[in-house]
Amino acid sequence: MINEQRLVDQFISYVKISSPTKKEGRFAAHLCKELEALGLEVSIDDAGEKVGSDTGNVIARLKGNTPGETILFSSHMDTVSPSIDVKPEIRDGVIYSDGTTVLGGDDKAGIAAIMEALKTIIEGDLPHADIEVVFSIFEEGGLHGAKNLDMSLLKAKQVFVLDSGGDPGQIIIKGPAQDKLEFLVHGRPAHAGVAPEDGISAIMVASHAISQMKLLRIDAETTANIGKIEGGSVTNIVPPETMVVAEARSLNNDKLKVQSEHMVKCFEDAAEKFGATVDSKVTRMYSAFDVEADSDIVTKAITACETIGLKAFTAPSGGGSDTNIFNARGIMAINLGIGEKKPHTLEEHLHIKDLVASSKLVLELVKLSVEI
Incomplete structure (x- = not known):
């Protein structure tokens, strides 16, 4: 019909x-x-x-x-x-x-x-x-x-x-449930050629945090991904800020909580290691x-x-x-x-x-x- x-x-x-x-x-x-x-x-x-x-x-x-x-x-x-x-x-x-x-x-x-x-x-x-x-x-x-x-x-x-x-x-x-994760890393600017040791590279902090993360396929129910990175403006300044946007998903709400907390901790640990600070925001997009x-x-x-x-x-x-x-x-x-x-x-x-x-x-x- x-x-x-x-x-x-x-x-x-x-x-x-x-x-x-x-x-x-x-x-x-x-x-x-x-x-x-x-x-x-x-x-x-x-x-x-x-x-x-x-x-x-x-x-x-x-x-x-x-x-x-x-x-x-x-x-x-x-x-x-x-x-x-x-x-x-x-x-x-x-x-x-x-x-x-x-x-x-x-x-x-x-x-x-x-x-x-x-x-x-x-x-x-x-x-x-x-x-x-x-x-x-x-x-x-x-x-x-x-x-x-x-x-x-x-x-x-x-x-x-x-x-x-x-x-x-x-x-x-x-x-799955999905969390949106937003991180803003605050470092310290410095002249990259004259006194780089005076700066804290927000890009380096973010990179270290990401390198410590469990990403992509976590298990049969859970995934995570870094979707966007923005930071720096010119090569001769140690970048003072970097923004990272990510997501995590899981069919299990408890597993999603664990994964999101893990990603936040990676940024907090990286910030502490290099003397930076980080603003972290986790938003539950849907259950x-x-x-x-x-x-x-x-x-x-x-x-x-x-x-x-x-x-x-x-x-x-x-x-x-x-x-x-x-x-x-x-x-x-x-x-x-x-x-x-x-x-x-x-x-x-x-x-x-x-x-x-x-x-x-x-x-x-x-x-x-x-x-x-």
């Missing part, structure tokens, strides 16, 4: 509408117009004003024609850079960009799958309970749209997020989630996958998503694989068959929400 050509055309049209993080406004307006034409109640919240985006989260509701449980689907509108003027190409059943930008399947594939399912339901007058949709802003770089979403506007108690790079059939039931494999929401996803011929499997994820925020704020959520391949790279691509399977999965989940 899913119209494959219409779905592909719709996805192509979406990725051509530029929507980098904090500039999702044009795409949001386009989606609102589409949703209203389909007969959904549509609103935009004030999250954009709070986080500096040019629009808020799009929230839509299709009133049910049959008794059942309200079901919620969510994907995010923003894309990572470079994503301006995407030129999609189809080769051998796969959609690519032209290689100068990302494709934007993360997460416009999820949005297209949801929209096609809605069109199929409405055109076929298929039985459905209330359906809610959230298309969020500013997901990339901190999940800020979902963090500022007014959850009281939603009736659903469960949400299916379509935003995982796994194959359709993948059900993400565990996601971990762990949905039971035998919970109702997972059982529904497995049933829906198997009904349409997908091999269902549960898995953890090392990446954060709006799924983390929904779970933390009382709406049970899982993240579904929709086939986004190599997201956040110029090689990003999407198999058409996966796009179709994702839309079929949305449709099947809607059917399962109807009272029998």
Whole structure:
């Protein structure tokens, strides 16, 4: 019942509408117009004003024609850079960009799958309970749209997020917590050629701290990375300040605490060793989630996958998503694989068959929400 050509055309049209993080406004307006034409109640919240985006989260509701449980689907509108003027190409059943930008399947594939399912339901007058949709802003770089979403506007108690790079059939039931770590090292300036011994190199202090750290893959559940270093201005001055930005993630909140404390201690020890000082800031960006494999929401996803011929499997994820925020704020959520391949790279691509399977999965989940 899913119209494959219409779905592909719709996805192509979406990725051509530029929507980098904090500039999702044009795409949001386009989606609102589409949703209203389909007969959904549509609103935009004030999250954009709070986080500096040019629009808020799009929230839509299709009133049910049959008794059942309200079901919620969510994907995010923003894309990572470079994503301006995407030129999609189809080769051998796969959609690519032209290689100068990302494709934007993360997460416009999820949005297209949801929209096609809605069109199929409405055109076929298929039985459905209330359906809610959230298309969020500013997901990339901190999940800020979902963090500022007014959850009281939603009736659903469960949400299916379509935003995982796994194959359709993948059900993400565990996601990591993430800490953002910021360090500002204060050394002492001196002339690098005349009296370097009078200075304390903030860059050297930071380098020593980093050299003592456990980084990248810590264990099966935990990772850490130094993402940004800034310091110094000219070669003839011992650099008095250096800024370092890092992250740590873990599926286990206790392990994350240990890792973050370890990274802070490395900087404190290095500062003490060289006579410098350091300002350390640790911010919990989002908490971990762990949905039971035998919970109702997972059982529904497995049933829906198997009904349409997908091999269902549960898995953890090392990446954060709006799924983390929904779970933390009382709406049970899982993240579904929709086939986004190599997201956040110029090689990003999407198999058409996966796009179709994702839309079929949305449709099947809607059917399962109807009272029998």
